[in-house]
Amino acid sequence: MSALTIFNFENTPIQTIVENNEIFFRAAQLAELLQYKNPHKAIKDHVDFDDLTKREIVNTINKRAQVLFVNESGMYSLVLSSKLEQAKKVKRWITSEVLPQIRKTGKYQLKPQQLALPEPEKKFTFEFTEYELQQLVWAWFALLRGTELCEVLHPSLKQIGSYYAAPAHDIAYEYRSTLRQAHNVLNRITEQFKCEQGNNWRVLKHLRAYNPKKTGFQLEIL
Template sequence: MSTVELFTYEDVQDVRVVRDVEGDPEFVAADVCRMLDHSNPSAAVAGLDEDEKGLRNVETPSGTQQMVTVTEAGLYSLIIRSRKPEAKAIKRWITHDVLPAIRKTGSYGTTPVERLTPLEYAKRLVDAEQRAESGQQFRRAIEAGDGITLTAFHKKYFSAIRERDFFTHLYVKKWLINQRGKGSMRTDGPRAGTRRDGSEHRHPTFKGKPYMYLHGSKADGDHRRENTRVRPGQYELQLRDRLVAEGLPANENTCGLFELERAH
């Protein structure tokens, strides 16, 4: 039986949260969809990947019921698809209040109080302002470009793991299409008799398209070369956050900015 934690958004919307076997939070889908004004919760949840949803036994006033739940990654997907003007504020509440408190103390609303001297408080305030400025410069630099390649994205945020493992994660979690060795047969050269990769290999899937796109350029006459790039701006940061939520370890040099954006 999953223990239910009840969170209330702006004293109006209640959202129930349970834990999976590893202790990670899962959100009752019906509560989330109601909060985000998804008119058809079943359709909204059906659009999620299989690893973004599940079934949990939840204790209710009328007894134990089996309910559809969504993971943290699934929650982000539902927020992105919501047309409710308050969706951004709801995401801020989840990422800035609920999740950090759960990860820090094991439950919402029980963050231990730390007593600071006036000098310590002033130093913390200066440090926070400096980190905030660094975070703003970081985001402006991202928004100024036309997106980075996935290889550059890996080096920027997830170089603690091998590039091969990074791309394997993107294939397994259905961010990218995997057509390795599914293209036409090579007829000459040292690799004759082997198959090329399929024409859509490493292209973004339906799940990946909100965060990635095909960047094309013409080469060799009319032949168009395309490579997958991460969309600039908030999409780059959102993709990083979702991959972290799926278990990928972020680089230490970006973890501070990751926590900073959650705290502001």
């Protein structure tokens, strides 16, 4: 029983065997790959008897079967007899990639694909004053309040057919991801500060209590 080597051409599997550094292609599969309408007739019409051989293999249902293979000469006969564009591509691939590897190593191996690793995320270092950090949090808070307000107003604006219904909807729902992402960043860079009612850090209570799943007004307005 011969050992199979299976390779793929454009996601189509082809069974082969290699004996004494010579490759044999499963005849019917090769003819189908070359897009012959009647693969068995193509093999009979274009391949010499001496270029055909039968080998026993284990098929997909784990049973032994006698299968017809063609040697390299028979492969060229099938390829050159096909007038389709596919035949040129198959011939180019076999002669430039498959056969050279078999002659060199005794077997066909797919070329390893190098995985494209994602580029590391760029990191930057900036210095902020405490006041500047406060302004960033207040800007986030203003966006939060704006989205909450538009969410509440949108149904009424829509009901009366107002021009502002569509913009209110966009503001209410399209900036939610921005709020969530900015919330995570701001929480991280302001974690050393405490919420104090007597200064600009009083806005931190809204940042800390923010719930991205909640709708409507989350806390009382400052």
